[in-house]
Amino acid sequence: MPQHLIRKLEQFARLSYDDRHALEEAARQRVRLFDPHQDIIREGDNPDHVNLILEGWACRYKTLEDGRRQIISFFLPGDLCDPHVFVLREMDHSISTITHVRLAEISRDTLLSLTEQHPRITQALWWEMLVHAATQREWTVNLGQRTGLERIGHLLCELFIRLRGVGLTNGDSCALPATQIDLGDATGLSNVHVNRVLQEMRTTGLVMLKGKYLTIPDLERLQRVSLFNVNYLHLDREGRHLDANGSERLNPS
Amino acid sequence: MPQHLIRKLEQFARLSYDDRHALEEAARQRVRLFDPHQDIIREGDNPDHVNLILEGWACRYKTLEDGRRQIISFFLPGDLCDPHVFVLREMDHSISTITHVRLAEISRDTLLSLTEQHPRITQALWWEMLVHAATQREWTVNLGQRTGLERIGHLLCELFIRLRGVGLTNGDSCALPATQIDLGDATGLSNVHVNRVLQEMRTTGLVMLKGKYLTIPDLERLQRVSLFNVNYLHLDREGRHLDANGSERLNPS
DNA sequence: CGTGCTATTGACGCAACTCAATTAAGGTGG
DNA sequence: CCACCTTAATTGAGTTGCGTCAATAGCACG
Structure with a gap:
């Protein structure tokens, strides 16, 4: 199922059969469908899982009180929405779909056991997270200059x-x-x-x-x-x- | 020495005497001074340590080919410049001082043993990192809207x-x-x-x-x-x- | 085969930019 | 402690990229 995630992570390091299998298992547990323009998570929520986009586009956004809306990043197939939400108490932004979206909810426990047993996945998820942060910085440059x-x-x-x-x-x-x-x-x-x-x-x-x-x-x-x-x-x-x-x-x- | 870091992390969770002591040790090992407007790390570098600002202001920035410059974030006393540079191969941005800066270089090993032996510090550094990411998102909103x-x-x-x-x-x-x-x-x-x-x-x-x-x-x-x-x-x-x-x-x- | 979003076009206004010159502040050496 | 020099702050005038408003045309999808 999560071919896109696997393919993306393999831009960083090659995974073993076992690694890939574990990712497939994790992505199979709870799959959900969303319509276009539908919120997946809203500011203030406190989710107990991370979302892996299997199909379709989504975006992270924030809205100012007067309605101005800024899209903060796009989520494409293979993207993990918020790998580490668990540390913070509540979402400071929302995530909504652009198109129809099929996604896998991955529970905190699943994610933990995934990383504990698969060091290459752990490293690859680190890479994914750091690239996401770098992308956010690049957007800062984009908007500012x-x-x-x-x-x-x-x-x-x-x-x-x-x-x-x-x-x-x-x-x-x-x-x-x-x-x-x-x-x-x-x-x-x-x-x-x-x-x-x-x-x-x-x-x-x-x-x-x-x-x-x-x-x-x-x-x-x-x-x-x-x-x-x-x-x-x-x-x-x-x-x-x-x-x-x-x-x-x-x-x- | 790193009172500011300790004080900041204690906005998240209270640390033990041991935790604080370990942070103090880590920040004592290699201290450096910089003049104002001096690069600490340049795009393309591949540092083997993270920098903890002890005193003074610094900033992360990127420059476009034609000279336009965007400051991407400010580093204040107690801030860690790039807690996880080690995963990526080279810096995609630069860091430079605003004022005179005193900082502690913390080696990869020191950081590793710090987090392995102090779960509260690990959690607190996660929090620090996620708040930093949230701040970057907020800057996106700031510049965009x-x-x-x-x-x-x-x-x-x-x-x-x-x-x-x-x-x-x-x-x-x-x-x-x-x-x-x-x-x-x-x-x-x-x-x-x-x-x-x-x-x-x-x-x-x-x-x-x-x-x-x-x-x-x-x-x-x-x-x-x-x-x-x-x-x-x-x-x-x-x-x-x-x-x-x-x-x-x-x-x- | 509407009905409601999305795209397109035109007219006009303004927030923010550029260029340029002047004044104020720090920092440094004699 | 002052003269000097560099950098930062300020002000003015003229320009423009991009926004707003408003109306029309083109889609998709139920």
Whole structure:
């Protein structure tokens, strides 16, 4: 089931058959479905599990008293929503779906036994968490320093590369189910301005965007224009020294 | 030495004499001094230790190719710069000082033995890390949704409350060694606009600011104006169930 | 085959930026 | 302790990226 998570973690280190099996077990225990635009967790809640996105898109967001809404991050298939909520008493933000979402609720105990018995998974989850933190920092830079076009371009680069990492791209295309309002809430721009920026990107051939489907004909060019430096995603199998060795083939149970 | 760290962690759970002693030992091993505006770690480095700020202010920042600079977070006395750098291969950002800084370098081994032998410290460091992540999310909201005045107000609230948490305020005042350029780089505003916003805040009595010293006569009012909700700092001793019990008094070694 | 979101377009306004010049503050060496 | 020098703060004038408001057109989905 959690192919995307496994695939993502293997960008960091190769897992053993056992590791993968344990993840599959954990993701099978409690699966839930959500409609689009539905809250999964709300600010103030105190959940007793973490959510693993199996299918669909979700986002973390905060709302100011007067209604302004900021999307703080996107969750794609394979993403863990809040690996360590348990330490803090209550959620300081909400998580809601963008599309239909299928997710696995993983209980605190399951997660604990998973990490206690699988050091490579533990390390890989650390990596995942730190990359998430790095992504949050990059969003800070995005919102603070980049122009509208750069912000949108940067976001599209990030989403495309993350989707590619879990096998959800198709050549130079991928699904983009977020609305222009969502993109605006994520980049701090009005939906009107997002629209205009997208038009400009279309006419200059930076992106093609049609019916929830995105094509980036020249990713390098888009990265250049958006001042996108991929290093914050730490994609070059930095934990390869932890790779599961060949013994799994000898002992496939 | 690390009174500020201890004091901060005790906002989460009370530590035993032993816990505190271990932290003091760890912070004593290698102490370094830095001048103002000096890099402590640069993007691309691969440090083998974490830095604990003992005295002074520092900041995390990233620079775009064309020179635009975004301050991503401020480090105040008691803050740990990057508790888990070891997992990732290289720094994706830099850390530099604002003022003169005295810091303790804590080696990987020291940190490991500290957490292995002191579960309350481990928990408290988790809390510290998660609050840091929550702060980063809040900055995302700040940059994405708030107006100039709200951004500056929000930042000043945060800094004041964090400083108060480590005992570095004086009634309704505290030191504010950051320049207006720094404040601009942190809030995504030009220094000119920061200046104008501060003037407006002065004339409306929201803050007094003179010679690197900040006074907030009515913190609640500033919070209201800045749409500041303190919940993301998770200050209400959420780990109090972990408090060291009275046994330390019976066994003070 | 509406009904309600989403996308698009135009007109207009303003928050914040840039450029540029001036004043004030610290820090340093003689 | 003052003269000097650098950095930070302040002010003014002119510009603009992006927001708001409002109306229309295009979808999807029940």
